[in-house]
Amino acid sequence: MSQDWDAGRLDSDLEGVAFDTLAVRAGQHRTPEGEHGDAMFLTSSYVFRTAADAAARFSGEAAGNVYSRYTNPTVRAFEERLAALEGAEQAVATATGMAAILSVVMSLCSAGDHILVSRSVFGSTISLFEKYFKRFGVQVDYVPLAELSGWDAAIKPNTKLLFVESPSNPLAELVDIAALAEVAHAKGAMLVVDNCFCTPALQQPLKLGADIVVHSATKFIDGQGRCMGGVVAGRSEQMKEVVGFLRTAGPTLSPFNAWIFLKGLETLNLRMRAHCASALALAEWLEQQDGIEKVHYAGLKSHPQHALAQRQQRGFGAVVSFEVKGGKEGAWRFIDATRLISITANLGDSKTTITHPGTTSHGRLAPQEREAAGIRDSLIRIAVGLEDVSDLQADLARGLAAL
């Protein structure tokens, strides 16, 4: 026996291997140079041997690269690895998470179609639906995330997509993805899940029955706050449409960022386990502190959907929200008293972040809308990173002391 290999794909023997092995090996390619690391293809275009070769590749008769807006080997390696981890037939990489959501709607919806969106989605996602898709005649309605009967009642004959984030930001509400997929399919609609907070290490929505998964790879897939990217994953039939849109409109992922994300995926599961362990320890500790009125984290037994979170996810994620005594002033004093944790609205970084949702991510909402969404003035959100948990606890204790 020998480990004989040809240049090209190396992942043909991965049938049936575990998640951690796929995270390191899936999508791997090798050039004739024999490199062990992943090659980075920083090229905009590709050369052809003959005019006939060019014609065959342009027409699609022959396989191969033409132009990096269409295909790039480094981007493809990342797409194949992510598809393996999500259990998707195909994944397509995009320039940002927002470009992933844009590509789904632009490729699968038309004027006159109706989309249902869970109320508590990412701010730019709401702007995209409200300000832009509506302008092109796509109807959009919002539904509370958790209640299935509300979704069922809101579906219309022209409803094409249901779009959810589970768990939600910042209050960690969940929806039963398998049950919601059934509700959608019974009425001929597709379920799209933004899986950014969990990543496939904690939750695989396609395996639960969802049709499409989108990601902001900017967050935990990178995991170290270096670059922007996104992913759409699902069945080849739908991904063909998404690829068609991306190739034409151009919000494709750069090969440099794809290379960073390939490396990010190799440590994804290890990192997510560490994020989750520290987040749970801090949530349990916060819940016992005097200055804290309520902690929102699905890993806590006090969380109303704790049982669903245990069934649906392999961990409870890095994001913990809590309400402090003293309203907005209390929350701001708490935040300003921390020294180690970064005051920033970003998440999915090795560095822990802290933010006041009411005056940042949700600051543009009217006070009644914020109240309806459950975003109190006293609410603080942390996205727990990879520092030592006792140092994070000591920093949060500074915040508590300042209340």
Ligand SMILES: *Cc1c(COP(=O)(O)O)cnc(C)c1O
């Ligand atoms: C950050 C984020 C997005 C948008 O991703 P970008 O990479 O910033 O474009 C979408 N959904 C969720 C849940 C996010 O956290």
